[in-house]
Amino acid sequence: MTLRCTIVTPEKAVLDATIDSVILPMIDGELGVYPGREALVGRLGPGELRLNHGTTTDHYFIDGGFAQVKQNLVTVLTAKAILVSALNAEKASQELVTAEALPSTNELEREKKSKALALAHAQVRLTQKKYA
Numbered sequence: 001m002t003l004r005c006t007i008v009t010p011e012k013a014v015l016d017a018t019i020d021s022v023i024l025p026m027i028d029g030e031l032g033v034y035p036g037r038e039a040l041v042g043r044l045g046p047g048e049l050r051l052n053h054g055t056t057t058d059h060y061f062i063d064g065g066f067a068q069v070k071q072n073l074v075t076v077l078t079a080k081a082i083l084v085s086a087l088n089a090e091k092a093s094q095e096l097v098t099a100e101a102l103p104s105t106n107e108l109e110r111e112k113k114s115k116a117l118a119l120a121h122a123q124v125r126l127t128q129k130k131y132a
Helices: 089-100 107-128
Strands: 003-008 013-019 021-026 029-033 040-053 056-070 073-077 081-083
Touching (some): 021 056, 021 073
Parallel strands (some): 003 073
Antiparallel strands (some): 003 013, 021 029
């Protein structure tokens, strides 16, 4: 038994594939989804989405969004989905520096800075991760 997974951004459908399982970066931790999973809708956090098929795993950076699981179909709606191998470590580090320099004098600025920091930290972490 397999899953079908689609990843959609505002610009395009990034992926439509048959997989064995997926690990989703939720706002409060990771969630593994396997065939036969009960239906759910959840909020995604920035981080690594892992698609497992056979002995292969594809790694994507996503910057949050929503996931829906229903009848062995996993739909990921996100603003950004990039293969981790396509991330640029230097650019990710610069985004972290930029995020750290954002002002935080009021609640709106603090929220914007917090989100920018979370996205930048996730990208930096993934560019430094070693994959077998």
